[in-house]
Amino acid sequence: MSANVINGKEIVSAYRADIKQHVEKLKEQGITPGLAVVIVGDDPASHVYVRNKAKACEEAGMLSEVHKLPESTPESEVLALIGKLNADSRIHGILVQSPLPKHISEERVVEAIAVDKDVDCFHPVNVGNLMIGKEGPSPCTPAGVIEVLKKIGVEIAGKHAVVVGRSNIVGKPMAILFLREHATVTVCHSRTPNMEEITRQADILVVAVGKAKLIRRQHVKPGAVVIDVGMNRLETGKLAGDVDFDDVVDVAGHITPVPGTVGPMTITILLRNTLEAAQKTAS
Numbered sequence: 001m002s003a004n005v006i007n008g009k010e011i012v013s014a015y016r017a018d019i020k021q022h023v024e025k026l027k028e029q030g031i032t033p034g035l036a037v038v039i040v041g042d043d044p045a046s047h048v049y050v051r052n053k054a055k056a057c058e059e060a061g062m063l064s065e066v067h068k069l070p071e072s073t074p075e076s077e078v079l080a081l082i083g084k085l086n087a088d089s090r091i092h093g094i095l096v097q098s099p100l101p102k103h104i105s106e107e108r109v110v111e112a113i114a115v116d117k118d119v120d121c122f123h124p125v126n127v128g129n130l131m132i133g134k135e136g137p138s139p140c141t142p143a144g145v146i147e148v149l150k151k152i153g154v155e156i157a158g159k160h161a162v163v164v165g166r167s168n169i170v171g172k173p174m175a176i177l178f179l180r181e182h183a184t185v186t187v188c189h190s191r192t193p194n195m196e197e198i199t200r201q202a203d204i205l206v207v208a209v210g211k212a213k214l215i216r217r218q219h220v221k222p223g224a225v226v227i228d229v230g231m232n233r234l235e236t237g238k239l240a241g242d243v244d245f246d247d248v249v250d251v252a253g254h255i256t257p258v259p260g261t262v263g264p265m266t267i268t269i270l271l272r273n274t275l276e277a278a279q280k281t282a283s
């Protein structure tokens with residue numbers, strides 16, 4: 001039996017249409033949600049991501065501002081720009097595209113962003129609030145995964161969710177969101193021995209490690225939901241996820257294609273966070 005290949009396009013376009021309506025309502029009150037994206041250097045993949053974020057913003061009727069800085073920009077200049085954006089009432093969300101050049105501290109940059117404008121949910125205050133279940137922005141990729149699961153009707157409560165990867169951007173916040181949804185959660189990583197024994201227990205398997213085709217059929221329980229967060233450029237120039245799609249597709253119950261679902265859904269949550277940050281400024 002072949003898995004249901006999750007149709008990200010349908011899910012994403014319905015979600016974005018809803019966001020657009022809310023943006024229009026807010027504009028009637030004189031507030032246009034605004035997102036500022038800062039990118040330093042010329043990493044081609046990062047430039048593609050930033051372009052996609054700006055385009056999605058414009059399509060949703062939001063203000064989009066991209067600040068492209070050269071690789072050699074001193075940290076003090078990046079911090080000064082963030083200071084200006086923090087004080088700019090047209091801007092409700094600030095995102096500094098990662099990775100930054102080595103001479104710039106990601107930690108100092110993220111901590112400089114106003115907590116209320118941190119639409120990535122990277123600021124330590126927002127990460128702490130996430131941990132204790134307080135209101136705040138959603139971590140974009142993990143929240144996008146939860147929304148996809150809900151949209152396709154997957155029950156999360158009581159299920160065993162296994163997350164492969166422990167990054168601050170995906171693995172760790174993904175585990176927290178699954179706990180919030182009442183799943184039993186296991187996190188695997190590069191030091192986990194016999195990983196397939198654990199991943200084979202997953203009702204829901206989320207993979208975010210950045211290793212092309214790491215997950216093969218022997219890692220997957222028949223009928224499991226497999227969400228692939230990986231985005232790897234192969235030597236052939238083609239994109240591949242962390243899951244070997246062709247090998248897993250007839251074992252899984254549901255599977256996400258790469259590219260096409262998690263990436264666009266991540267941007268959709270970014271739009272939602274920006275909209276909500278703007279809504280909070282309305283009285």
Ligand code: GUN
Binds near residue numbers: 096099120
């Ligand atoms: N680089 C890769 N993913 C992300 C993301 O979600 N946000 C930011 N700021 N940088 C990234």
